[in-house]
Amino acid sequence: MKTKVVLNFNPELANQPITNNLIAKHHLNVNILRAEIDEIGGKMVIELSGKADDIRRGIDYLKQNGVGVRPIKEGVRRDDDVCTHCGMCVSICPTKALAYDPKTGKITFTEEKCVACGVCIDACPPRAMEILI
Amino acid sequence: MTAEEFKQFVKTNGVKKAATEVDVVTTGTFGAMCSSGAYFNxxxxxxxxxxxxxxxxxxxxxxxxxxxxxxxxxxxxxxxxxxxxxxxxxxxxxxxxxxxxxxxxxxxxxxxxxxxxxxxxxxxxxxxxxxLNVRNCYQNYAVATNSSSRTLYTYMGKLLPEFGNATYSSAGELSPLLNDPYYRSIGIGTRIFLGGGQGFVIWEGTQFNPGVPRTPEGVPKRPAGSLAVIGDLKQMSPDFLRGLTFTRYGSSLGLGIGIPIPILDEEMARSCAVTNDLIFTAVFDYSQQTRSRTVLREVSYAALRSGEIDIKGKMVPTSSLSSLYKARQIAQLLKTQIMKREFMIEKPIQNFSLERVFKPLDVRTEKEAM
Structure with a gap:
């Protein structure tokens, strides 16, 4: 099983070997898709893969240690009323979460593929994309 | 019928039948049209x-x-x-x-x-x-890419380094002036769909440049004609008129334009039958900061629509800046309005001159400018 989550660390937690514990103690594979740190803490987008029970226990471990855990769906949002379906985002999206559908001519947004990298945000001419993390 | 429907009809029935059976073809485009504005009293x-x-x-x-x-x-x-x-x-x-x-x-x-x-x-x-817009509805436009090592922010959007992507801006086979390459039915006085309301073509657009290289069918392979248009803002709708932001370039107007083309004869039917595989444009490297960039290659709109094109041996993902979804919506709306007699087709009062040339601006003396 695989799942993508957004993690928020406060400055104290930024020094802890949290990711290492996820791998070592909870037998999970952790793929870091995005990571940043500043004076108010750290943010990470990770993909966890492993047994369903291990993933559940891993997420519990993160929460118990004060790490904010949110599903990736809350990473990037598209405002469908603003999107004009031009397609500027399509060629810059590294995971093809934004893609052109030749049948409808519309641009589809598959949230499960999004890694919240944010490349699309300043590329969108009508400003339909918003990053929440 | 819409331009897309017409192309299908010609494929099945041939140009001759299409010329006799079809009266009007509706075209549409929705894209960034910078040379726009509005006047108020x-x-x-x-x-x-x-x-x-x-x-x-x-x-x-x-x-x-x-x-x-x-x-x-x-x-x-x-x-x-x-x-x-x-x-x-x-x-x-x-x-x-x-x-x-x-x-x-x-x-x-x-x-x-x-x-x-x-x-x-x-x-x-x-x-x-x-x-009142002085240059809209470009007949074909360039493809932009970036060979440099940094991301470029341009009016053609965000261009990733090392040929990371390529952007284009035309509705291709649905675009008005690509269906009427020699401006036989689109001229001064042509009634158009403009931003959700009705407007008119009032002049050739600025930088009108019909003398560019063309395909054997007459379709320009570079930016060529353009239109100056006018319409009542009070009739328009945010569905077809949008403020846009191109990061580090500035603001632009996203605008929908639709133009009906009467199928006057077989020649007109042949023009409107043109498909994306027969419409070509040139790829330019926007990291060259000059008005005369070198052409990297020519490419068809069918290739651009496929999602990637080959540039110097690398498959480069493509993005459209022109909304095909909205272009289709406009062509469909225009068709409905014409059938309901809500939109009347005008013959141009005057056709555009094919003699126009596109001149550059250089530093010159008063005498040289005379």
Whole structure:
């Protein structure tokens, strides 16, 4: 099983070997898709893969240690009323979460593929994309 | 029928049958059209003012028209160069029915004594609100890519380094002027769908350049013709008129234009039968900061629509800046309006000249300019 989550660390937690514990103690594979740190803490987008029970226990471990855990769906949002379906985002999206559908001519947004990298945000001419993390 | 439907019809039935059975083909496009703007007549103040400087939501409009008229350009920015809210966004706000803050200053005259005005206006309060665009609806456009090592922010969007992507901006086979390559039915006086309302072609667009290389079928392979258009802003809709922001370039107007093409004869039917595999354009490297960039290659719209093109041996993902979804919507809407007799087709009062040339601007002496 695989799942993508957004993690928020406060400055104290930024020094802890949290990711290492996820791998070592909870037998999970952790793929870091995005990571940043500043004076108010750290943010990470990770993909966890492993047994369903291990993933559940891993997420519990993160929460118990004060790490904010949110599903990736809350990473990037598209405002469908603003999107004009031009397609500027399509060629810059590294995971093809934004893609052109030749049948409808519309641009589809598959949230499960999004890694919240944010490349699309300043590329969108009508400003339909918003990053929440 | 719409241009896409017509192409299918020709494929199945041939040009001859299409020419006799089909009366009108509707085309459409929705894209960034920077050379746009709107003029307004705000009404007279008490006491009257001859507005010398005018700002609409903080963005300066050109007021050298006397006395309460001003022209707001789509790419105009405020003093802080805030690209998130330029002239195009103010025009969209008005179309959405919002009120906009109007400030004006003047030096005062005996006949126009007032020196300042600060108020709100909307499409309800102004006398005229007219979209008047000097260069829209380009007949074909370039493909932009970037060979340099840094991301470029351009009017063709975000261009990733090392040929990371390529962007293009045309509705291809649905685009009005690509279906009428020699401007036989589109000319001065042609009634058009403009931003959700009805407008007219009033002149050739600026930079009109019909003499570019063409395919054997006559379709230009470079930016060629363009249109100057006019229409009542009060009829328009945010579905087809949008303020856009191109990061580090500025604001632009996203605008929908649709033009019906009467199938006058077999030649016209043949022109409207053109498909994306027969429409070509050139790929340019936008990291070359010159007005005459070298052509990297020519490419068809069918290839661009496939999602990637080959540039120097690398498969490069493509992006359209022109919304095919909205272009289709416009062609469909126009078809419905024509069938309901809500949209009447006009023969051009005058055709465009094919003799126009596109001249550059160089530093020259007064004598050289004469």
């Amino acid at each position: 705000f009404g007279h103040t008490e006491p009257p003012i001859k507005m010398q400087r005018v700002w609409m939501d903080g963005i300066q409009a050109h007021a050298g028209l006397a006395a309460v008229d001003a022209y707001l350009g789509a790419t105009e920015l405020d003093e802080t160069n805030n690209m998130m809210h330029g002239g195009a966004h103010v025009i969209e706000d008005l179309v959405r029915g919002k009120a906009v803050r109007l400030k004006a200053t003047a030096y005062g005259t005996d006949c126009y004594p007032r020196k300042e005005m600060d108020t709100y206006v909307s499409l309800k309060t102004v006398n005229q609100a007219v979209l």
